[in-house]
Amino acid sequence: MFLNTIQRLQGFQDVLPDEQPYWDLIGRQARLLAERFGFQRLDIPIIENSDLYQRGVGTGSDFFVQKEMYTIEEGDGESITLRPEFTAGFMRAYLENGLSNWVQPVKLYTIGPAFRRERPQAGRFRQHSQFNAEIIGESDPAADLEVMMLAMSLYRELGFAGLTFQLNSTGCPACKPTYIEALKTFLQDHLEKLSPLDQERLRRNPLRILDSKEKGMDELLADAPHILNYLCADCESHFADLRGLLDALEQSYTINFRLVRGIDYYTKTVFEVWAEGIGAQAAVCGGGRYDILAEALGGPPTPGVGFGSGIERIIRALKENGVHPPLPPVPSVMLVHFGGRTKEEAVKLTYTLRQAGIATRLAFARERRSLKSQLREANKQQIQTVIIVGESELAEGKVALRPLTGGEQTFVALSEVVGVVSSFEF
């Protein structure tokens, strides 16, 4: 490498050709399934007014969350932010474009990059890509089921096992505060068992203690109050209905009362899909219901539920599961030549073949280049048939067709090349 060349930013990645088959596979499968489930594509800007994410994510959420956003203060006083997630932007687009006047609910999906300024680690990058699906305008638990099953179907179709649903309810403004008080009271009675870190969490965001990784917390939290015992009637029946639907589908899930969200706008259902063997970041998908988000953005009360799934983590899980994507097609034929008039003829034939729909590679050479060198190139490119445009063949108005997959070299008239090559089954 040359000295002082500009390098990639920390936490950003190049996706080289070798990796593209994974992206193609996942993108194709996600679009296919989303549309089979009746979701329509919505793409939103990568940059939005900072207020969207500050209000959406909530100033009452963690201060740290905002520190991890890429926010740019423009010279004219405008503040803009690279999207750290999709949900707030989807709700903004729903409100702004009058989607509440469409047949309800509206089912939308997208796929694209999101940005978070955090320290990279396994499966976490500063730019990552998400497949995102949302159902807006519907409070039926069947909508929760729908997005959950879309996520699960994607992973199944991609062909890996070892997946589990983690399911919980986070309540609503009517019942969540009561639960938080009960949890606080319990923890304060056991303050001496809390690490300094968890004592800090207790002050800042007590729910977060539930997914604490500090020692001894498993035992302590086993006796802690569970939110499911504190749900209001509405939240309780919603959760019961969702469980009933999952049972009816014979879709297994694990109730995880320690599954929490760090963001304010979540209500009722929260869920994740965990995959085995991808390190500390086991979740390939996280989602939930957000019935109070629309109001936080200044809109009318509008229920919503959805999930986001990190593509990089899916790829990581696929590799871990030994799933290999299909390889991309390579050019079927390659034109080689010896410069001069043979080069001109090779160039003409190349574009003629491509117009006929045949994937064609052209040998490049500023000077006369040995046939050996050109054939070596063709071999490495896994070309199936080489078309040799040589002086002697050209003198008879022909070219040589050399199959690299075995078989005899043949000679074909220039005018018949397209027809003959088209008849091959590549």
Next chain:
RNA sequence: GUGGCUGUAGUUCAGUUGGCAGAACACCUGGUUGUGGCCCAGGGGGUCGUGGGUUCGAGUCCCACCAGUCACCCCA
């Protein structure tokens, strides 16, 4: 923001008590006019992450910084 581990060719890595910078693979060229793969020969490519220090001499020892990686914090 915090901590562990790791930084030598495009890649994976070796490099002895401090003494001329290496291998494999990959890439390029050639092996008698223009015939691939296998084989053989040759070639290009490195401020040894960066900067300082110790030393006659540092890839090697010391310090700082940077980057990668894994974990924590946080996780939309």
